[in-house]
Amino acid sequence: QKEVEQNSGPLSVPEGAIASLNCTYSDRGSQSFFWYRQYSGKSPELIMSIYSNGDKEDGRFTAQLNKASQYVSLLIRDSQPSDSATYLCAVNLTGNQFYFGTGTSLTVIP
Amino acid sequence: ETGVTQTPRHLVMGMTNKKSLKCEQHLGHNAMYWYKQSAKKPLELMFVYNFKEQTENNSVPSRFSPECPNSSHLFLHLHTLQPEDSALYLCASSQAPGTSHEQYFGPGTRLTVT
Numbered sequence: 248q249k250e251v252e253q254n255s256g257p258l259s260v261p262e263g264a265i266a267s268l269n270c271t272y273s274d275r276g277s278q279s280f281f282w283y284r285q286y287s288g289k290s291p292e293l294i295m296s297i298y299s300n301g302d303k304e305d306g307r308f309t310a311q312l313n314k315a316s317q318y319v320s321l322l323i324r325d326s327q328p329s330d331s332a333t334y335l336c337a338v339n340l341t342g343n344q345f346y347f348g349t350g351t352s353l354t355v356i357p
Numbered sequence: 358e359t360g361v362t363q364t365p366r367h368l369v370m371g372m373t374n375k376k377s378l379k380c381e382q383h384l385g386h387n388a389m390y391w392y393k394q395s396a397k398k399p400l401e402l403m404f405v406y407n408f409k410e411q412t413e414n415n416s417v418p419s420r421f422s423p424e425c426p427n428s429s430h431l432f433l434h435l436h437t438l439q440p441e442d443s444a445l446y447l448c449a450s451s452q453a454p455g456t457s458h459e460q461y462f463g464p465g466t467r468l469t470v471t
Contacts, residue, residue: 251399279458281458281459281460283462289464290359290445290447290462290463290464290465291400291447291462292359292462293459293460293461296458296459335399335400337400337460339458342412342413343388343390343405343407343412343413343458344402344413345390345402345458345460346399346402347399347400348399349397349398349399350399
């Protein structure tokens with residue numbers, strides 16, 4: 248069983264639309280949750296972190312966490328072509344043990 | 358720039374060579390990590406150091422040998438690698454455990470084993 252699962256996509260949305268990216272995780276003891284953006288040929292870049300149930304907003308990005316359902320999502324409002332990238336979900340269990348999903352490829356169509 | 362640098366950016370080595378990857382962080386963090394990223398696979402955590410002490414070794418073959426002389430520098434020594442070890446090797450850093458676990462990644466070293 249994979250620790251972190253994401254739909255690999257590709258997900259295509261028109262410019263200006265809302266992109267919704269989803270992630271599920273298997274370990275109920277997971278404590279911290281992160282979204283990273285990775286452009287082709289580049290390293291992952293931290294976008295959002297979320298630690299408690301509910302929504303967390305930062306500009307056009309909103310992270311949502313539901314620990315009961317073991318589900319974390321990322322919403323991107325007013326999607327731009329520059330948002331086209333692979334989005335990685337990461338989960339921290341205890342200490343320094345991190346698990347990443349395989350990523351969801353997002354394409355924003357102008 | 359995230360404050361984490363890695364050298365070299367690209368490396369081609371034969372199976373009998375010995376090489377080292379270097380990582381340096383300028384963020385004042387106390388934890389450093391090595392990850393392996395292969396195509397179509399999730400990032401794999403290889404090693405973790407907290408305050409220079411290794412705390413995680415996720416069943417990594419002994420042909421990969423980490424070294425952390427201080428909280429700002431991390432090395433990955435490579436010897437007798439296999440072609441399947443070709444991948445992007447990423448270094449990351451974060452604050453000490455118990456605080457924020459936000460990790461910041463370096464640009465990576467693209468390794469090709471021939």
